[in-house]
Amino acid sequence: MMDYHPYLPIVFFLFFGLLFAFGSVFGGGLLGKAQYNRAKAEAYECGIQPTPQAHEGGRVPIKYYLTAMLFIVFDVEVLFLYPFAVAFDQVGLFSVLAMLLFLVVVSVPFVYEWSRGGLEWD
Numbered sequence: 001m002m003d004y005h006p007y008l009p010i011v012f013f014l015f016f017g018l019l020f021a022f023g024s025v026f027g028g029g030l031l032g033k034a035q036y037n038r039a040k041a042e043a044y045e046c047g048i049q050p051t052p053q054a055h056e057g058g059r060v061p062i063k064y065y066l067t068a069m070l071f072i073v074f075d076v077e078v079l080f081l082y083p084f085a086v087a088f089d090q091v092g093l094f095s096v097l098a099m100l101l102f103l104v105v106v107s108v109p110f111v112y113e114w115s116r117g118g119l120e121w122d
Helices: 008-031 062-086 093-115
Strands: none
Touching (some): 062 093
């Protein structure tokens, strides 16, 4: 059996991952047709007609920020809760209390979002 360096699989996957990423980006530019038209030059806003920009840097509705904040709150919550849930049977009382404190801290922006109307979809 051959003996190899322990980091060799990591280097292998890093190399092929970067090769695939750069190959996809540059290959699409080389192989794809460059057809430009008016529709491609316009801004895309979720399938609806683009709205004109407000003059002199007008205000953006608070709904955009509330939706982004809601995504970040849930994203951070899942990021920390998933590993905790996987190893729940191996953690002690201190870890459970720390996670409860985390949930209380994470619920503060959630309550703020709720009070500002971020959960009401028009």
